[in-house]
Amino acid sequence: MDGSTLPIARLTLPEAAAERLRTLIIEGVLPPGAKLNERELCERLGVSRTPLREAFRMLAGDGLLVQLPNRGAQVVVLSRDDVRHAFELMAALEGLAGELAVQRVTDEDLAYLRGLQADMEAAHARHDLPTYYAINRTIHDRLNAIAANPILTHAFRTLNARLHALRFRSNLNVAKWNQAVAEHRDMIAALAARDGAALRDLLIRHLRAKQQTALEALEAD
Amino acid sequence: MDGSTLPIARLTLPEAAAERLRTLIIEGVLPPGAKLNERELCERLGVSRTPLREAFRMLAGDGLLVQLPNRGAQVVVLSRDDVRHAFELMAALEGLAGELAVQRVTDEDLAYLRGLQADMEAAHARHDLPTYYAINRTIHDRLNAIAANPILTHAFRTLNARLHALRFRSNLNVAKWNQAVAEHRDMIAALAARDGAALRDLLIRHLRAKQQTALEALEAD
DNA sequence: GTCTTGAATTTTGTATACAATATGCCATAA
DNA sequence: TTATGGCATATTGTATACAAAATTCAAGAC
Numbered sequence: 061m062d063g064s065t066l067p068i069a070r071l072t073l074p075e076a077a078a079e080r081l082r083t084l085i086i087e088g089v090l091p092p093g094a095k096l097n098e099r100e101l102c103e104r105l106g107v108s109r110t111p112l113r114e115a116f117r118m119l120a121g122d123g124l125l126v127q128l129p130n131r132g133a134q135v136v137v138l139s140r141d142d143v144r145h146a147f148e149l150m151a152a153l154e155g156l157a158g159e160l161a162v163q164r165v166t167d168e169d170l171a172y173l174r175g176l177q178a179d180m181e182a183a184h185a186r187h188d189l190p191t192y193y194a195i196n197r198t199i200h201d202r203l204n205a206i207a208a209n210p211i212l213t214h215a216f217r218t219l220n221a222r223l224h225a226l227r228f229r230s231n232l233n234v235a236k237w238n239q240a241v242a243e244h245r246d247m248i249a250a251l252a253a254r255d256g257a258a259l260r261d262l263l264i265r266h267l268r269a270k271q272q273t274a275l276e277a278l279e280a281d
Numbered sequence: 282m283d284g285s286t287l288p289i290a291r292l293t294l295p296e297a298a299a300e301r302l303r304t305l306i307i308e309g310v311l312p313p314g315a316k317l318n319e320r321e322l323c324e325r326l327g328v329s330r331t332p333l334r335e336a337f338r339m340l341a342g343d344g345l346l347v348q349l350p351n352r353g354a355q356v357v358v359l360s361r362d363d364v365r366h367a368f369e370l371m372a373a374l375e376g377l378a379g380e381l382a383v384q385r386v387t388d389e390d391l392a393y394l395r396g397l398q399a400d401m402e403a404a405h406a407r408h409d410l411p412t413y414y415a416i417n418r419t420i421h422d423r424l425n426a427i428a429a430n431p432i433l434t435h436a437f438r439t440l441n442a443r444l445h446a447l448r449f450r451s452n453l454n455v456a457k458w459n460q461a462v463a464e465h466r467d468m469i470a471a472l473a474a475r476d477g478a479a480l481r482d483l484l485i486r487h488l489r490a491k492q493q494t495a496l497e498a499l500e501a502d
Numbered sequence: 503g504t505c506t507t508g509a510a511t512t513t514t515g516t517a518t519a520c521a522a523t524a525t526g527c528c529a530t531a532a
Numbered sequence: 533t534t535a536t537g538g539c540a541t542a543t544t545g546t547a548t549a550c551a552a553a554a555t556t557c558a559a560g561a562c
Contacts, residue, residue, distance in 0.1 A: 072350045072351075072515075073515075073516070074338070074515090074516095097542095097543075098543075098544070099542090099543075099544095107516085107517095108516060108517045108518075109516095109517080109518085109544090110331060110334075110515085110516055110517065110518090111515080111516065111517090113331075113335060113544090113545090114334060114335060114338050117295070117335045117338035117339050117342070118338050118341075118342060120339075120342075121338070121339060121341075121342025121343065122342065123432075129292075129293045129523095129544090129545090130293075130522080130523050130524060130543085130544055130545075131523090131524070131525095131543085131544080132543070132544065142432070145430045145431060145432040145433065146432050148377065148381065148430055148432075148433065149374075149377065149430065149432050149433050149436060152373050152374065152376070152377040152433075153370075153373065155373070156369065156370065156373040160369065209366045209369055209370065210366060211344075211363070211366040211367050211369075211370050211440075212366065212369065212370050212373075215370060215436060219432075293544095293545075294545075294546070295545090295546095318512095318513075319513075319514070320512090320513075320514095328546085328547095329546060329547045329548075330514090330546095330547080330548085331545085331546055331547065331548090332545080332546065332547090334514095334515090350514090350515090350553095351513085351514060351515075351552085351553050351554060352513085352514080352553090352554070352555095353513070353514065
């Protein structure tokens, strides 16, 4: 037997329910502030209350739900300040990921990232926003993978899920989009130069622009 | 009615159970790797399985427990790498807290922190380690409060709880203790000078020393 | 002696029943 | 009209019962 464990993905019912709820929240089917009636959700998900309630606890831990004693769960509503705070933290996490990635990045990693960057620029050129976002996410995930800190990656993913629930992504204007693509180019250059401080600064500035976009979208409501 | 809500703290059973378990884990009564038998714990805590299992989900979200499908929960065992990763993240979080605190710190905050620092040095002078740690924690909590980012504070607390379960704190030697006290003095000076970059560097270096201590303690087992 | 094999037992997973709390509605009084 | 009290309903909180899976351990095969 080799070292790698390959556990068969037998999702337990609470986990499956949590997963399903997570997407429902992120896709906006369950919008911010929505009250989650247990009995009703049980029917929709085809599970009983016990596993559903465990799913609630998991999602509450991720900050996607708030639970009020005797008053049930509801989808979290992010205030302007919450968004600001989340992005402040996200910037620090990305900055750390950058610093760590610089210490560990290989030439293969760089080649792969440059490929992604090219794909992203192509998507940008043909104004294909969904593909752009998909690749963009892949690049940031890849950076985290190179940083090789699972605890950081977990924190990153959790925070990302919370912000995704905001659904601010359609709000990107052309000028900001151009800038974001350019910043990505600089980021890969800094990574190639193994310049941790520069990469960190770029990532933090990059996140600040993203925060701006998110806050403007929030304002629009 | 003024803006502050003052909700009466009616802990629900799962929350109370989680709180109790958390302290049992951090105090080492439930050591790393311990299997948590549901029926047995139900009797010890005086609750039924349903709220206990919700408590498990909460603690698993905090990273204090791992749950294996059909095989129950056990107290997390931190590997050497886990500790390294946790401290890397912790350093980034503290660094961010420092940068934010610099932007918001008031003279009253500084006066309060200087008072704590004096108390801490007194505890250090009389070799009172428990008091030293209590004050040390208060200072770091205070810094987080000044940073005024609840999401950061939450991440900080969660990560701290995980590391506390390691119980490495009795492992501090005299040289390191002296250095830590001196670093704290420098930190307050940087905060007073509103020098965010300096404070960040100090906090990160401070954490690196702490990480060193933790790893040595881990080695000793 | 070691390795299977397969009940018996234990433990976890899920559903449901009952209890406690909150919510909504309507009657009544100021 | 507006506020208050109290009942009916709905919803959440907790315990327990049953189902499914894992673990244990002894008997037999090699």
